[in-house]
Amino acid sequence: MTALPNDEPAMLCAGHAACPGCIDALSARHVLAALGPDTVAVIPPSCMAIIAGPQPYSSLKIPVYQPTLEASAAAASGLRRALDAQGRRETQVVVLAGDGGTYDIGLQCLSSAAERNEDFLYVCLDNEGYMNTGAQKSSSTPQHAWTGSTPAGKASRKKSLVDIMAAHRVPWIATASAGHLGDLQRKVRRARALRGTRLLLLLIPCLDGWGLAEDAGLATARLAVESGAFPLLEVEDGERWSLQSAKTRPLADYLAVQRRYRHLTPAQVAALQDEVDTGWQRLQRLVVMSPPPLAPATA
Amino acid sequence: MNVRDAGATGDVPAGAPVLLTGNHAVAWAARLARPRVVPVYPITPQTPVLELLTEFQAAGTFDAEILTVESEHSVMSACIPASLAGVRVFTATASQGLLLMHELLHYAAGARAPIVMANVNRTVASPWAFWPDQTDSLAQRDTGWIQYYVESAQEALDTVLQAFRVAEQALLPALVNLDAFYVSHALEPVRVPAQDLVDAWLPPFDPPQRLDPAHPSSWGNVVTQAMYQRHRRALEDTMARVPALAAAADREWAALTGRAWGVVERYRCDGARSVVLALGSLCGTAREAVDLLRAEGQAVGLVKLRLFRPLPVAALRAALAGVHDVLVLDRDHSPGLGGVLHQEIRGALYGLPDAPRVHGLLAGVGGVDVPVRHLAEALRGVAQAKPRNEPAWL
Numbered sequence: 001m002t003a004l005p006n007d008e009p010a011m012l013c014a015g016h017a018a019c020p021g022c023i024d025a026l027s028a029r030h031v032l033a034a035l036g037p038d039t040v041a042v043i044p045p046s047c048m049a050i051i052a053g054p055q056p057y058s059s060l061k062i063p064v065y066q067p068t069l070e071a072s073a074a075a076a077s078g079l080r081r082a083l084d085a086q087g088r089r090e091t092q093v094v095v096l097a098g099d100g101g102t103y104d105i106g107l108q109c110l111s112s113a114a115e116r117n118e119d120f121l122y123v124c125l126d127n128e129g130y131m132n133t134g135a136q137k138s139s140s141t142p143q144h145a146w147t148g149s150t151p152a153g154k155a156s157r158k159k160s161l162v163d164i165m166a167a168h169r170v171p172w173i174a175t176a177s178a179g180h181l182g183d184l185q186r187k188v189r190r191a192r193a194l195r196g197t198r199l200l201l202l203l204i205p206c207l208d209g210w211g212l213a214e215d216a217g218l219a220t221a222r223l224a225v226e227s228g229a230f231p232l233l234e235v236e237d238g239e240r241w242s243l244q245s246a247k248t249r250p251l252a253d254y255l256a257v258q259r260r261y262r263h264l265t266p267a268q269v270a271a272l273q274d275e276v277d278t279g280w281q282r283l284q285r286l287v288v289m290s291p292p293p294l295a296p297a298t299a
Numbered sequence: 300m301n302v303r304d305a306g307a308t309g310d311v312p313a314g315a316p317v318l319l320t321g322n323h324a325v326a327w328a329a330r331l332a333r334p335r336v337v338p339v340y341p342i343t344p345q346t347p348v349l350e351l352l353t354e355f356q357a358a359g360t361f362d363a364e365i366l367t368v369e370s371e372h373s374v375m376s377a378c379i380p381a382s383l384a385g386v387r388v389f390t391a392t393a394s395q396g397l398l399l400m401h402e403l404l405h406y407a408a409g410a411r412a413p414i415v416m417a418n419v420n421r422t423v424a425s426p427w428a429f430w431p432d433q434t435d436s437l438a439q440r441d442t443g444w445i446q447y448y449v450e451s452a453q454e455a456l457d458t459v460l461q462a463f464r465v466a467e468q469a470l471l472p473a474l475v476n477l478d479a480f481y482v483s484h485a486l487e488p489v490r491v492p493a494q495d496l497v498d499a500w501l502p503p504f505d506p507p508q509r510l511d512p513a514h515p516s517s518w519g520n521v522v523t524q525a526m527y528q529r530h531r532r533a534l535e536d537t538m539a540r541v542p543a544l545a546a547a548a549d550r551e552w553a554a555l556t557g558r559a560w561g562v563v564e565r566y567r568c569d570g571a572r573s574v575v576l577a578l579g580s581l582c583g584t585a586r587e588a589v590d591l592l593r594a595e596g597q598a599v600g601l602v603k604l605r606l607f608r609p610l611p612v613a614a615l616r617a618a619l620a621g622v623h624d625v626l627v628l629d630r631d632h633s634p635g636l637g638g639v640l641h642q643e644i645r646g647a648l649y650g651l652p653d654a655p656r657v658h659g660l661l662a663g664v665g666g667v668d669v670p671v672r673h674l675a676e677a678l679r680g681v682a683q684a685k686p687r688n689e690p691a692w693l
Contacts, residue, residue, distance in 0.1 A: 052520060054520055055520040063515045064519070067406075067519070068402060071373065074372070076380075081381060082382075082384035082385070082388075112368050
């Protein structure tokens with residue numbers, strides 16, 4: 001293993017309140033570093049709000065507005081327009097929200113902001129449940145996963161935020177993971193160069209909520225990508241799909257390291273594998289059917 | 300005359316009376332105040348405010364970022380950080396819309412965001428109805444917003460402009476309430492002040508702190524118990540200054556325009572033994588009832604409460620000094636209690652030596668008509684009546 005030089009400006013300070021080994025903090029660190037200091041963050045109640053710190057402390061070197069849980073995209077819209085009215089069009093507005101605040105209670109205003117194509121980067125730190133309140137299910141929790149509110153395993157499937165946002169035909173959507181850091185950094189730089197509503201969906205393996213070892217966050221994030229459970233992709237204007245990862249191992253490898261799936265029967269594992277395979281085939285069709293890119297897809 | 304066209308082209312003669320509805324008077328006030336961000340959502344009977352502002356913008360006479368979001372909840376969610384970023388913010392709503400904002404009303408006051416919002420008082424569902432009723436805004440009394448209630452289109456225009464001055468001085472949000480249809484849709488002669496006058500009245504909004512990457516600071520982070528209480532006490536201290544700020548703003552506005560409305564208005568109260576006390580358009584009916592009884596030689600008057608939050612207790616006590624009976628009208632309903640204003644006035648006068656007796660009357664709840672003669676009869680009989688705890692309905 002080689003250490004990569006870190007020449008990014010530190011926008012997330014040491015001493016923050018994340019759990020030891022947390023991938024949320026690591027992901028936010030790289031997102032904020034790539035965005036730079038001319039940025040204002042909107043952080044609703046979530047793990048990230050805890051990491052941002054209690055008054056009068058702040059772990060972030062940029063201004064933070066903490067809205068109510070369901071209002072991130074609306075708050076980001078108002079903030080964006082106020083900055084525009086002051087001629088501050090270069091200042092980035094970034095939302096750092098969890099999956100509960102995005103897939104569930106915040107979806108209405110996110111849809112509205114996307115319809116207006118408001119100019120901000122919405123980063124969903126998706127740990128597949130309400131982890132800040134002790135691991136309850138959200139509509140992002142995968143089928144069969146144990147949570148505090150689905151003790152027998154979640155009955156319904158995970159909602160696809162990417163497809164919902166693609167249906168809004170926003171300029172740019174991407175998935176990324178701290179387990180594939182180069183891809184994540186490239187995508188944030190690309191997002192920074194674009195305007196309009198941009199969505200970056202980051203998978204955040206939650207050590208406590210998923211039942212992982214303290215040092216297993218990044219490895220689990222990589223297993224999610226390699227098994228095809230969390231494909232790395234980009235969608236431009238809702239119609240140009242591209243894949244940045246390959247499916248190279250069985251889903252069982254990913255499930256096996258997580259306590260939330262320990263109760264699964266072989267039949268349930270097989271059914272989940274079928275879903276991943278079907279989803280992967282659909283993605284490949286979407287990539288093939290995509291019109292040619294308007295511009296080079298490099299940042 | 301074609302009032303809509305006059306409004307949209309922006310060519311109303313400054314200072315001369317034109318016919319405007321209360322809603323259009325509000326839109327004119329908002330335009331003159333030069334807010335930079337206006338998130339807004341349509342709802343009957345507020346919609347003409349939204350429509351005239353978007354017409355102004357389309358005509359190039361209103362330079363604001365208008366956000367047509369998907370709900371009133373998102374309206375207020377957008378208003379707060381826009382205000383905290385350091386720009387003037389205006390919006391308007393009514394009834395269900397105000398109720399949907401409830402969580403954010405608390406949030407705005409806590410954030411000390413001096414947003415000004417017009418609310419057209421309309422019945423609250425269920426069942427559905429569209430009539431004048433002030434339960435919507437009175438139910439927001441504990442949210443930390445300054446609240447005005449107005450009686451006419453002119454007062455609506457003047458009060459929106461006064462509210463911006465007071466809100467920005469206090470760093471508190473302000474709500475200007477106008478009754479559905481009686482004020483929102485009635486055409487009345489209104490004097491629209493010149494832009495120069497309003498520009499001098501409202502200098503550009505320049506708050507001491509703002510969300511700015513050049514000077515990073517945050518709002519909303521978790522606080523300790525002691526910090527929370529300190530914040531509430533600071534809010535209370537500011538609220539305590541608002542009656543004086545509102546009175547000063549009204550005096551200065553009068554010096555510029557010749558129009559004063561008072562924080563509390565006394566109408567024909569000299570020597571009055573019985574007075575009627577009300578909010579908003581019911582005061583128009585009450586004035587006629589008072590005139591009727593004065594013509595009969597009865598010592599009656601009207602006390603109009605224009606500023607409801609903060610409740611101007613000292614001004615109320617002064618206005619009611621020497622009065623024997625107060626008849627408080629409530630065009631609102633708090634089930635299990637009766638009238639909100641009735642309880643507020645009882646609280647304001649409690650413990651005062653020789654306090655007037657306070658009678659409550661639920662009048663016009665749900666928008667039912669309040670005939671002048673019915674009100675006159677109630678006021679005439681109040682000196683012989685015994686104040687009751689249970690609600691009385693007109």
